[in-house]
Amino acid sequence: MEKEAFSSALFSLFDRQRFEGNNHLAALIRETESRYGDHALSDDALLFVSAAGEATSRRKSAQPEDDGL
Amino acid sequence: MITAEGREAIYLECEPKVRRYIAARVANPQDAEDLTSEVFLKVYRQLDCFDESRAAVSTWVYAITRNAVIDYYRTRRIQSEVPETLAAGGDMEEAIFRADTLEALAVALEALDERRRDIIILRYYRGLTLREIARRMNLSYAYIKTLQNSALAELKRRLS
Numbered sequence: 716m717e718k719e720a721f722s723s724a725l726f727s728l729f730d731r732q733r734f735e736g737n738n739h740l741a742a743l744i745r746e747t748e749s750r751y752g753d754h755a756l757s758d759d760a761l762l763f764v765s766a767a768g769e770a771t772s773r774r775k776s777a778q779p780e781d782d783g784l
Numbered sequence: 785m786i787t788a789e790g791r792e793a794i795y796l797e798c799e800p801k802v803r804r805y806i807a808a809r810v811a812n813p814q815d816a817e818d819l820t821s822e823v824f825l826k827v828y829r830q831l832d833c834f835d836e837s838r839a840a841v842s843t844w845v846y847a848i849t850r851n852a853v854i855d856y857y858r859t860r861r862i863q864s865e866v867p868e869t870l871a872a873g874g875d876m877e878e879a880i881f882r883a884d885t886l887e888a889l890a891v892a893l894e895a896l897d898e899r900r901r902d903i904i905i906l907r908y909y910r911g912l913t914l915r916e917i918a919r920r921m922n923l924s925y926a927y928i929k930t931l932q933n934s935a936l937a938e939l940k941r942r943l944s
Contacts, residue, residue, distance in 0.1 A: 721940050722908075728889050729909040734805040734846045739890035747905040751920055 786831050794831075795824065798845040805846075809853045819856055823849050892942035900935035903928060 732740050786794075802823050803816075810816040826848050834844055893901050902921070906912045912920070918928040 718936065721936060725889075725904070725908040725936075725939070728885060729905075730850065731846060732886055732889075732909065733808050734801050734849065735842065735886060736801070736804070737886035737890060740886055740893070743890060743893055743901065744905055744909055747902045750902060751906065 791828060794827065794841055798842060801842065802845065802849050805849055806853060810856060819852055823852050826852065888943060892939050895942060896935055896938060900931050903932050904935050907932065
């Protein structure tokens, strides 16, 4: 499997976790979040959250080189 | 033909999952509520087409929920594009919908050292970029990238 396809699959698996809530995986996620706290919301995501906590339609700037595998 | 009791059982099993998933994806509470209702309208409308020999009900409802959220982003133009953590899929669709894949992922992640596991979870669950992860972990971007590549290779080996 190519790196990009595997990367894409991981995003999908973690997305499914948000629905299914596998206990084992949830425990590992909690451990990571306990180390990095609730500030683990991405800077990119914060761009779309208004003071009232609602998403806005602000366009994000692309950084295609940022997460190359 | 699924009975009224069957419909109620599906609702009781899946409603909390649908609600939690949508709440994590849709910031506006009213939109989240509307979307949850839309999902169950679709579920009930398509219920007679559901083939339980091919997938568990929960898996089928997940697929409907995920598509509903993607449609929400696309049609209401909340952002310029569907979030990276939601848009993926591709060739792994079948494996993603297998019931045991999440447990296999957990086992593979647990085998990684703590630092590499944290990077994978922050990147693929939280949706942080590598630069954001580098800042939060107080490590260089280049090192985070190296650790991520190593973690991905190890996970791929264990999950293949």
